[in-house]
Amino acid sequence: MNKRKLILFLLLFLLFILEGTLVPWLIPAAWQTRIAPHLVFVVILYFSVYENRHSGLILGLVFGMLHDIVFYGALIGAYSFAMGLSGYLLGLLSRNQRAPLPLMMIVVLLGGLLLDSILFGTYTLFELIHQPYTWALKNHIIPNVLVQFGFALAIYVPLRRQLEIITRRRSPEENA
């Protein structure tokens, strides 16, 4: 693993920490019970599209498990499963490593929708919630997806450049 990739992973961990500590302070009090943006997941989607879907899967599983263990409320595994699966599926959806901005944004929107829907499904399965899906959609899924969309736009340029450097470096090695 090269140095640049290691630094990116460390930054991803930092983002995970910030998601639990700084982000709640930035959200207005009235929205705090509703918006919980999954910023780490957005970055994982970038890895999944611009590197490959397997790293999306692994990162999703690892960071989801981290989230599950640190914020262990009712059960372990919901985030790990949802992030791993949706990271992988969206990597599968767009195998084009040169995906342009609009495609990436569609991936982010779909990914956010899929992640929160899988989470909602899991909680419904284990009877932690008894509301209909439309309630969840209006209450938190759509606001979440919009915030994630904004975050994805903000990090698009720097993150894509770094990921391209990583993949470009590796591809000659693979060819040789």
Next chain:
Amino acid sequence: MPFFQEIMYGWRVRKLFKLLGNKRLFILLMGLILFIAVMGFTLGPRTNLSWPEKFVKDTVGFVQYVFYKPASYVAGFFEDISNLRALQEENEQLKIALAHYTRDKATYNWIAQENERLQNKLDFTEAQKRLYDYTWKIAQVISVNDDPVNRTIVVNLGAREGVKEGMAVTSEKGLVGVISHVSNFTSTVRLATSMDAKDPNSNGIAVTAQGKENDVFGMIETFDREQGMFLMTRIEDATPLKTGDTIVSSGIGGVFPRGMVIGTVKDIQVGEYGLTYTATVEPAANFTDWKELFIVFEPEGEGE
């Protein structure tokens, strides 16, 4: 045989297989089974966390602690500036509250001493006397998970300080939640907003109204997510209860400490089956912008 398979799957299913591949589909299904097993296993009450969980929780908790405090200071600073105007009003209210407190303190001392004297006369055991000697330990919040269904916060007191599962957690305003899992240096608080009568792992709280402790009895088992209110159910006689009453936990049953402020009554209606009454209770704690919380320690040796 191929014709039979054609009917069995149809072209859509075959397309799915083609997209995922047999091996991948197999792995996906295995993963699904594995995860559902893990979720089911971790869902119920667990007495202890395994050491990898504790290790991850403690190390990440330490890093989060380093970040959360400065963030809360900066955010608190801006909040203070915007609240500057409301400060004078708040000061006035606090002075009134202090006057009430000094007046009540004299009465309280009197009653407390008399209570002690009577307990001695009636030969109360040491455990019975200390039953309600709760200690409140202050805990710093180190991170927040705002997941709308499964909201949790992590605080910086753990098994080393003697925190146990099921202890009540309260802010200076009112009840916040219950400790759900403990590692050595941190513990997770499951917020009261995830309470649900239909969830077998969520326990109800026996409550009463402040000042009417002998007349009012009810249970708080459910948090109504759509209204953002607690539902106080199983009230047999709603006549003494008025809107605006402060609802506190009654400690009946001995599991949950008594005297935790939960909220104020907003509305009283006839309950689901018409036999009992249901009151909606507005939470006293606001469940946002966490800084310090108190963990309520019950006196040791009790009930063992």
